[in-house]
Amino acid sequence: LSTTLSEAQKRLLRSTSLAHLGTINPDGSPQVTPIWVDVEDDRPVFNTAVGRRKERNLRRDPRVTIEMTDPDDPYSYIEIRGTAELDEEGAEDHIDFLAHKYLGVDSYPNRRASERRIKVYVTPTSVFGRVD
Amino acid sequence: LSTTLSEAQKRLLRSTSLAHLGTINPDGSPQVTPIWVDVEDDRPVFNTAVGRRKERNLRRDPRVTIEMTDPDDPYSYIEIRGTAELDEEGAEDHIDFLAHKYLGVDSYPNRRASERRIKVYVTPTSVFGRVD
Numbered sequence: 548l549s550t551t552l553s554e555a556q557k558r559l560l561r562s563t564s565l566a567h568l569g570t571i572n573p574d575g576s577p578q579v580t581p582i583w584v585d586v587e588d589d590r591p592v593f594n595t596a597v598g599r600r601k602e603r604n605l606r607r608d609p610r611v612t613i614e615m616t617d618p619d620d621p622y623s624y625i626e627i628r629g630t631a632e633l634d635e636e637g638a639e640d641h642i643d644f645l646a647h648k649y650l651g652v653d654s655y656p657n658r659r660a661s662e663r664r665i666k667v668y669v670t671p672t673s674v675f676g677r678v679d
Numbered sequence: 680l681s682t683t684l685s686e687a688q689k690r691l692l693r694s695t696s697l698a699h700l701g702t703i704n705p706d707g708s709p710q711v712t713p714i715w716v717d718v719e720d721d722r723p724v725f726n727t728a729v730g731r732r733k734e735r736n737l738r739r740d741p742r743v744t745i746e747m748t749d750p751d752d753p754y755s756y757i758e759i760r761g762t763a764e765l766d767e768e769g770a771e772d773h774i775d776f777l778a779h780k781y782l783g784v785d786s787y788p789n790r791r792a793s794e795r796r797i798k799v800y801v802t803p804t805s806v807f808g809r810v811d
Binding site for chain 2: 565568570571575576580610612613614616621624626649
């Protein structure tokens with residue numbers, strides 16, 4: 548298994564398809580939630596907020612899986628396992644960037660004044676893909 | 680949190696959208712794969728084959744999460760946590776049923792002669808949904 552993303556896999560991560568993030572709950576069971584995603588350098592990047600279940604899961608256990616299907620090919624998908632790194636720096640701009648990419652708007656419409664956004668970088672430890 | 684599926688949630692499970700299954704790997708990390716899904720009585724049902732990673736994961740730890748987004752509403756999704764029960768009975772007919780639903784074909788086109796299919800029933804333990 549590769550630990551680097553191919554160009555086709557990066558194209559998929561840059562598309563407007565949703566990705567699906569797996570994290571581990573405190574009791575060891577799986578959590579899966581839809582996420583907006585993009586790629587910076589060679590790492591998938593997504594965004595969450597302090598206190599959300601996935602953010603708490605990631606602080607406790609940074610192991611994640613990001614799964615993404617290619618809407619143009621029902622048999623293609625990628626599964627990226629990796630380690631999450633949480634960063635507040637740039638997180639507010641990043642959620643606006645993702646809102647622009649996915650919704651075509653200038654700023655994230657669901658912002659709450661009390662919310663602290665978190666940008667999450669995923670360093671791949673294995674990349675499985677039927678998208679070459 | 681509810682342990683039963685609403686009618687709208689069952690409609691989504693009966694649609695031709697892909698679902699996303701979270702299982703637990705032997706090392707405790709999350710696995711996420713796209714699945715074809717449907718619903719029987721009040722349980723989500725999917726199909727796998729003996730020896731696949733998710734099948735081995737499920738035999739070791741039957742806790743799963745099924746996540747599914749509504750393509751008509753980018754903010755809607757359901758997350759169903761539950762316990763998987765594996766059954767060989769009816770599994771061959773069931774993969775043909777799913778292939779018909781998702782691909783419009785009469786029988787599953789990727790069948791391998793050596794493969795033993797498994798039908799997986801998920802008994803919900805909690806249902807979270809922005810699809811009511």
